[in-house]
Amino acid sequence: MQNNKHRPVYLNLLAIHLPITGLVSVLHRVTGVLALLLVPAALALLQRSFEGESGYAQARALLASPAGRLAAVVAIWLMTQHFFSGLRHLLLDLDIGVALAGARRSAAAVFLASAAVTLLAAWRLL
């Protein structure tokens, strides 16, 4: 493959209009990578919760602290956004909602659904 060194490169991210379908797709990756970064913290918390009555109480207290609640809400947004956009990808694999209008509607539905779950969680936890 011969690259043309003089080909025009135009990647002004502020000038590129990202459609809602593209935003869902990018966020699926971003939330996935962020969720993976949270795995060590989640495993540490899980392990602590199995270390006797005191470990369990510590894990609960950590989650119930203001910082813990905030982290939980952020994690819930990450996971629900990734869950719903993943579900959308699986449906697209089955050729469901591939046409542009449907793809835009399902992308909007993903944002609404994850926002609804996150707001509900924030209302209960914060």
Add this chain to the structure above:
Amino acid sequence: MSARDLGSARAGLNGWLAQRITALYLAGFSLFATLRLLLDPITDYPAWRAWLSGGAMRLALAVFLLTAIVHGWLGVRSVLMDYLHPGGWRFSASVAVGLGLLALALWSVQIVFWDLRP
């Protein structure tokens, strides 16, 4: 470079399929565990331990943790392949992520099979 140098096409399909299968398990287990905890909240240590250390649930938890790590590997792999050039940082980044995920997998096994032992 000819198409032959790009490797087996089936290997890519296997990864694609594994990503979908792991996604289904992760979604199913997450949904089940979330609903279980919301409908009948666990409030003390004996109940928490009893819920997760029972035979089937313990195995399902182990599969969930390992599946999450495999799914994470497949996802990060496609991100690295898209944004890092071959031969450059892609190899080192893949090795680093792979070793990190291997450590997480061993840690998960330790949690389920040692910390959660009956």
